[in-house]
Amino acid sequence: MKLGIDFGTSFSLPAVTVLDTSVVLLPGGKYGIPSVFYYDEWEGVLVGEAAENAGQGEEAANLKREIKLELNSTFTADGRVFTARQIVGYILNHVKENALSAARAKLINEELEGVVISVPAAFGHNEKEFIREAAETPVEEGGPGLKVLGFIKEPVAAALAYFKTSLADKTRILVYDLGGGTCDAAIVEADSSLKEKYTVIDSDMRRVGGKDWDACLETYILESLEQQSGISLKENPGYREKIKRAAVSAKHAFSEKVGEKYRDRVRARVEINGKSYQVPITSEEFGKMTFSLLWDTIEMIMALLKKNDANSVSQIICVGGSSNMPQVIEGIKKIFPQMELRVFEPEKSIAIGASIYAGYCNGKDTFLSDMAAFSYGSDCCRNYDVDPNDKIVINLIQRGDRLPVTRQHRFITTRDGQTRMRFDIYESDKEVQQYDFVPGKQPVMQIVLELPPGLPKGTAAVLYLTLTTDGIIEAVADDGNGHSIKVQKRLNY
Ligand SMILES: Nc1ncnc2c1ncn2[C@@H]1O[C@H](COP(=O)(O)OP(=O)(O)OP(=O)(O)O)[C@@H](O)[C@H]1O
Ligand SMILES: [Mg+2]
Structure with missing residues (x-):
């Protein structure tokens, strides 16, 4: 089963x-x-x-x-x-x-x-x-x-x-x-x-x-009750819970029919300190207070x-x-x-x-x-010589791409003699070619391409990203000179 x-x-x-x-x-x-x-x-x-x-x-x-x-x-x-x-x-x-x-x-x-x-x-x-x-x-x-x-x-x-x-x-x-x-x-x-x-x-x-519809009614009921009773109820979890329940049942009552028509008025009832209070609400008021939602x-x-x-x-x-x-x-x-x-x-x-x-x-x-629900790209420096900490993410796969999809991008080394290129792959909802790197965000995967010593700055490697229908993301980095690496990971699709 x-x-x-x-x-x-x-x-x-x-x-x-x-x-x-x-x-x-x-x-x-x-x-x-x-x-x-x-x-x-x-x-x-x-x-x-x-x-x-x-x-x-x-x-x-x-x-x-x-x-x-x-x-x-x-x-x-x-x-x-x-x-x-x-x-x-x-x-x-x-x-x-x-x-x-x-x-x-x-x-x-x-x-x-x-x-x-x-x-x-x-x-x-x-x-x-x-x-x-x-x-x-x-x-x-x-x-x-x-x-x-x-x-x-x-x-x-x-x-x-x-x-x-x-x-x-x-x-x-x-x-x-x-x-x-x-x-x-x-x-x-x-x-x-x-x-x-x-x-x-x-x-x-x-x-x-629905919770936001509840919240509108809760505020309305709470204000009316505070006015009627003269008691401050906001900070009291017990009363807040009572008001929440009254709000939810009022909301549900507006979905009930009386004869052929939906209810056009409802009374929320709440007991405070042993005394019963009523808050009348019309469906028109309810509609107005929740319209923006x-x-x-x-x-x-x-x-x-x-x-x-x-x-x-x-x-x-x-x-x-x-x-x-x-x-x-x-x-x-x-x-x-x-x-x-x-x-x-x-x-x-x-x-x-x-x-x-x-x-x-x-x-x-x-x-x-399905389509790619998110964009996937690799981080890199905007201009290493100007500021090594100024990073951007270049999106290879774009949100909305039909799956499966493979895209590629050429990256270059930033220093003479660099022996590894590290690509951190980030997921985002940004449908753009590139965006500013957000510090602290966790990459979904990492791929490190080892290079031989002595290569000049500007040596290129191509990063290929593939996303399959069932959510496998595959990254391949290849320098075109016999050095390549492949990493796969299952994303939750
Ligand atoms: N007859 C009704 N009239 C008004 N609201 C109702 C009615 N029946 C259920 N709801 C509201 O529907 C919401 C629950 O719906 P549902 O079970 O589809 O949501 P959920 O799956 O829990 O939430 P989500 O899908 O957003 O994670 C609650 O806010 C509940 O008050
Ligand atoms: Mg649901």
């Missing part, structure tokens, strides 16, 4: 595809597993719903949400420090346990071979490597001990799930995934004759999601369509929990009246798509063809 895991900012979900049938592996038809962590000395580590339940009142300070957006952070709870990697590991372990018990309940008793984890469209090698390390942390060290077969961009996973159900429909779609922490979009094409060839035309991401995501779709021949796409597929908000669908409809709009399995499609992809992650199939 190969699992697909949608590791979300707010919710995570496992799925499996067996004999062309996909099922979400959650007991009791739940929405998803909250990607939430909690620790105190008495309870120990709690994840998911148990964490949410424990993290109330004063204990809210021990609750950690949205760790996916803070992969370099640490979190201190009840005097103990946890790294983000540990927290991601705990969450993935909980997802795995849930998946295995739901699979057993459905009489799927196969052994777990590995997982594919979906990630935002703009996650780079380092972020994926971080998630891989968290997922592969051995069971003996308290980790999930999973084998990561690969990664897939969230909207691309949703596209695979969508195509499985309606390939005859349209062959080129734009998927809009508005989740809890990020908004991702991808234009994906299916080869309808083969049915099992998919091409990612382009993709993009904004760091905007929605607009940011709509601008991203506009840019993607403009860049990739808008006429070739006639359908927008909306997924992600936040696509349940009527203002989102109405907003997109208004701006793109010519497009057919569908909300497709907003909560499940990404996990299902990841599980479909898991079935093809065998290093042989070119089931899914």
